[in-house]
Amino acid sequence: MGRLRRPTVLxxxxxxxxxxxxxxxxxxxAPFDPLQSLIPLAPPGAAAPHGGVFWxxxxxxxxxxxxxxxxxxxxxxxxxxxxxxxxxxxxxxxGLAAGYFGGWIDAGLSFAANVILSFPVxxxxxxxxxxxGASPINVIIAVTFxxxxxxxxxxxxxxADLARRDFISAAVIQGESAWRIxxxxxxPNAMGPLTVDFCLRLGYTTITIGALGFLGLGLPPPAPDWGxxxxxxxxxxxxxPHLVIFPCLAISSLVLGLSLLADGLNEAGxxxx
Numbered sequence: 001m002g003r004l005r006r007p008t009v010l011x012x013x014x015x016x017x018x019x020x021x022x023x024x025x026x027x028x029x030a031p032f033d034p035l036q037s038l039i040p041l042a043p044p045g046a047a048a049p050h051g052g053v054f055w056x057x058x059x060x061x062x063x064x065x066x067x068x069x070x071x072x073x074x075x076x077x078x079x080x081x082x083x084x085x086x087x088x089x090x091x092x093x094x095g096l097a098a099g100y101f102g103g104w105i106d107a108g109l110s111f112a113a114n115v116i117l118s119f120p121v122x123x124x125x126x127x128x129x130x131x132x133g134a135s136p137i138n139v140i141i142a143v144t145f146x147x148x149x150x151x152x153x154x155x156x157x158x159x160a161d162l163a164r165r166d167f168i169s170a171a172v173i174q175g176e177s178a179w180r181i182x183x184x185x186x187x188p189n190a191m192g193p194l195t196v197d198f199c200l201r202l203g204y205t206t207i208t209i210g211a212l213g214f215l216g217l218g219l220p221p222p223a224p225d226w227g228x229x230x231x232x233x234x235x236x237x238x239x240x241p242h243l244v245i246f247p248c249l250a251i252s253s254l255v256l257g258l259s260l261l262a263d264g265l266n267e268a269g270x271x272x273x
Contacts, residue, residue, distance in 0.1 A: 009264030015257025072224035083143035091151025099159025113149035199262035
């Protein structure tokens with residue numbers, strides 16, 4: 001437990017936990033309706049009609065930026081987690097099978113992974129979402145399609161190495177099923193590097209969701225979307241910098257938290273080994 005109390009782990013967990021709590025309690029935290037038009041382009045700290053303050057100002061349509069950031073945390077947190085978990089489910093399952101069984105299973109899955117990884121990741125996201133349409137489910141499908149091959153590579157390498165170990169040979173001799181060997185004997189030994197990669201990949205997915213929103217491929221308007229907020233405000237960013245600064249800070253803080261958490265876990269694992 002002491003290794004998990006390192007400053008980087010604590011700071012990263014605090015940042016991530018903060019945004020998770022914001023997403024959960026958004027209706028209680030948001031001072032205004034995120035879709036309500038009030039005073040367009042009000043500066044940060046401006047007084048709101050009928051009382052209250054626009055702490056982060058308002059956007060071009062008069063919507064409170066703070067409220068939109070708070071509600072925008074929900075799709076970012078849920079989509080990032082769901083997409084990354086789905087990518088891991090596919091990548092881990094395929095990697096375990098390829099690393100343990102080898103042969104044509106390994107050759108076929110490795111070839112498919114290499115083909116997908118040969119394309120730029122952002123291009124894959126864009127192609128999948130343009131083909132399927134912009135929606136939360138299709139964002140998850142796009143992230144899974146583009147990210148699962150990288151997870152597959154990690155798990156395949158670990159599984160292939162462990163499959164040659166004596167304790168796996170002993171399990172085979174004892175008559176243990178392939179399912180039990182894969183998920184009870186091999187997978188737990190891969191959890192260390194996978195945990196670190198999972199945190200980093202969550203950060204990458206968060207950036208990706210922001211980029212898709214910026215390109216107009218995220219959640220359809222007027223739903224609060226951090227990347228979409230940056231896109232909406234970029235034309236007036238020099239005159240009204242608060243339109244883009246605060247959404248960018250939101251994305252950066254969540255990604256920073258995930259990166260610090262991953263680095264801390266990696267450092268703790270390295271020193272603990």
